[in-house]
Amino acid sequence: MQYIYLYHTKIGRIGIAENGASITHLFLPGDEIKDFQIQETELIQQAAAELMEYLDGRRREFNLPLQPDGTKFMKMVWKELCNIPYGKVCTYQEIAKRIGRPNACRAVGLANHRNPIPIFIPFS
Numbered sequence: 283m284q285y286i287y288l289y290h291t292k293i294g295r296i297g298i299a300e301n302g303a304s305i306t307h308l309f310l311p312g313d314e315i316k317d318f319q320i321q322e323t324e325l326i327q328q329a330a331a332e333l334m335e336y337l338d339g340r341r342r343e344f345n346l347p348l349q350p351d352g353t354k355f356m357k358m359v360w361k362e363l364c365n366i367p368y369g370k371v372c373t374y375q376e377i378a379k380r381i382g383r384p385n386a387c388r389a390v391g392l393a394n395h396r397n398p399i400p401i402f403i404p405f406s
Contacts, residue, residue, distance in 0.1 A: 286318035287326045304349035342368035350398045359393035
């Protein structure tokens, strides 16, 4: 079962979803949300608290179990995105090189675009 709960934040209304063990989605304002049971679980509460601290500038890293759904390649990209330090940026080419696929810049961009847990998994 997938659970979701909605919160009002500095960036608008967001939805945080989990699968009973890990955070699976972060829905930003304007994203379509469907096929979730609305329930505020302990894990969702923890994720919301960490996100609020982050948005207030009091947190730079998240301590949450994350389980984004995607291809093996996408998961490699998302894992590498989590290694980007707070306040730093990397190009798609840099990420492609770090995962051992130096010619996959466009695919890295696509994986970045399809990230189902933005902010918790940073954008490049």
